[in-house]
Amino acid sequence: xxxxxxxxxxxxxxxxxxxxxxxxxxxxxxxxxxxxxxxxxxxxxxxxxxxxxxxxxxxxxxxxxxxxxxxxxxxxxxxxxxxxxxxxxxxxxxxxxxxxxxxxxxxxxxxxxxxxxxxxxxxxxxxxxxxxxxxxxxxxxxxxxxxxxxxxxxxxxxxxxxxxxxxxxxxxxxxxxxxxxxxxxxxxxxxxxxxxxxxxxxxxxxxxxxxxxxxxxxxxxxxxx
Amino acid sequence: xxxxxxxxxxxxxxxxxxxxxxxxxxxxxxxxxxxxxxxxxxxxxxxxxxxxxxxxxxxxxxxxxxxxxxxxxxxxxxxxxxxxxxxxxxxxxxxxxxxxxxxxxxxxxxxxxxxxxxxxxxxxxxxxxxxxxxxxxxxxxxxxxxxxxxxxxxxxxxxxxxxxxxxxxxxxxxxxxxxxxxxxxxxxxxxxxxxxxxxxxxxxxxxxxxxxxxxxxxxxxxxxx
DNA sequence: TATATTTGCGTATAAACTACACATAATGAG
DNA sequence: CTCATTATGTGTAGTTTATACGCAAATATA
Numbered sequence: 001x002x003x004x005x006x007x008x009x010x011x012x013x014x015x016x017x018x019x020x021x022x023x024x025x026x027x028x029x030x031x032x033x034x035x036x037x038x039x040x041x042x043x044x045x046x047x048x049x050x051x052x053x054x055x056x057x058x059x060x061x062x063x064x065x066x067x068x069x070x071x072x073x074x075x076x077x078x079x080x081x082x083x084x085x086x087x088x089x090x091x092x093x094x095x096x097x098x099x100x101x102x103x104x105x106x107x108x109x110x111x112x113x114x115x116x117x118x119x120x121x122x123x124x125x126x127x128x129x130x131x132x133x134x135x136x137x138x139x140x141x142x143x144x145x146x147x148x149x150x151x152x153x154x155x156x157x158x159x160x161x162x163x164x165x166x167x168x169x170x171x172x173x174x175x176x177x178x179x180x181x182x183x184x185x186x187x188x189x190x191x192x193x194x195x196x197x198x199x200x201x202x203x204x205x206x207x208x209x210x211x212x213x214x215x216x217x218x219x220x221x222x223x224x225x
Numbered sequence: 226x227x228x229x230x231x232x233x234x235x236x237x238x239x240x241x242x243x244x245x246x247x248x249x250x251x252x253x254x255x256x257x258x259x260x261x262x263x264x265x266x267x268x269x270x271x272x273x274x275x276x277x278x279x280x281x282x283x284x285x286x287x288x289x290x291x292x293x294x295x296x297x298x299x300x301x302x303x304x305x306x307x308x309x310x311x312x313x314x315x316x317x318x319x320x321x322x323x324x325x326x327x328x329x330x331x332x333x334x335x336x337x338x339x340x341x342x343x344x345x346x347x348x349x350x351x352x353x354x355x356x357x358x359x360x361x362x363x364x365x366x367x368x369x370x371x372x373x374x375x376x377x378x379x380x381x382x383x384x385x386x387x388x389x390x391x392x393x394x395x396x397x398x399x400x401x402x403x404x405x406x407x408x409x410x411x412x413x414x415x416x417x418x419x420x421x422x423x424x425x426x427x428x429x430x431x432x433x434x435x436x437x438x439x440x441x442x443x444x445x446x447x448x449x450x
Numbered sequence: 451t452a453t454a455t456t457t458g459c460g461t462a463t464a465a466a467c468t469a470c471a472c473a474t475a476a477t478g479a480g
Numbered sequence: 481c482t483c484a485t486t487a488t489g490t491g492t493a494g495t496t497t498a499t500a501c502g503c504a505a506a507t508a509t510a
Contacts, residue, residue, distance in 0.1 A: 004232055004269055005272055006270060006272060008313055045231060045302075045313075046229070047230055047231060047311055048304050048311070050303055051300065051313070072300065075300045077270075086272055088276070088315075140445065159488075174469075176490070180490095196475090198476095199485065200477075200486040200487025201489075202488080203487075203488060203489090204488085399500075401459070401500090405498095421506090423507095423508070424455045424508040424509070425457065426455080427457080427506070451510100453509085455507085455508080455509100456505100456506085457506075457507095458503105458504085458505075458506100459503090459504090460503100461500100461502105463500080464498080465497080466495100466497070467497080468496085469494085470491105470493095471491100472489105472490095474489075475486100476486085476487085477487100478485080479482100480481100480484100
């Protein structure tokens, strides 16, 4: 075999959820190729770091945010996906609350910004395809795994969880049945606190029971809403 | 950044099913490292071939079998998984009927052989971990996707499908309910042919209705047995 | 010809899901 | 202060889906 000259990079698709909006974190590229265009944060893997370390490092360098859990999404390796030569990229994805982070662009990025997933700019490389894959995974995920912990405040009214699901699923769900189902899963602790946002009856606050929540996630519970 | 010196390889976890046995295709390594030990077929990606082409080529070179569909499984990239230096490997997996192929070892492989997944030899590299991931994926898959087309003869009695599922799931299932469920999915065409193997009432033969079968697979139908 | 073996089918019960409406606790306008 | 408005919180009946279970039919073999 002739000498292999393939470069390896990682990309981080980070989804944010806030009050009925799903957004994704993009950076504006500082250098060519695609200088000035928007892209998914990412970069080359260093020789002695794990893939997970690489993606967390690149994400931090380019956007200033640190995520403790990024899940491997897919590896993209078409021969001509990067004009600089053969680059194979391992994409990861994660979920956060955007308001919990302050963005700071730095290395390789001129700017970092949240974009609503229904209002995306033109993307560099094959990042449109990567994003599409990530969105499909996200939508698939919520049908077989409980989701929420990563995307809601620590304490939240039930309506927040409901809104999260209607947003992610893109359709209405029955409020009463949804509540029964979630309560039945036993992943929520009801607190002795109420919150009132504007008019209407004040809502009880809930929080995730971490132990049971992560256990259920690990089991990959089937969870058809 | 200092120059990246990471090599990229692909591995193919190929599962076979035959009469109540699940097996996996392994090769005996011809060269160091791990010379003489068993390993999952695979090898380095060439500069201008896609990842899919690479994995199909390597599988063919080392075992003589050609598979038209290998699904990407996971990318393994721990810094010290290969004693030769940093090698990141993209693992794929596929399903076949072993009796439909004749094995021929060649490049890099001294021998290719099917192993029952309950009776595996010591494996090279981190291939034990790769195989574990593949088995988990396989077991997860059958709960939300119809499986069978790739693993059964073109025409088969219903009991073959049932046995396939009990084997893959590792537990008994109710014969009558299973049949009702599968028939309800509408993926099988009942043929006007019977087969008799040994004693007992001869069984009607079925075949998959390809169009509907692949449509259901694409939809990722939830399919709790 | 009787026995063993495998296929093919139906029904009753339990569990899960779906649809649906009204009382309660607050805010805000007049 | 009162009434209209808004959001929360809960129960039940009807339907669908899943589970449990037994017996007759068609062949091979002793």
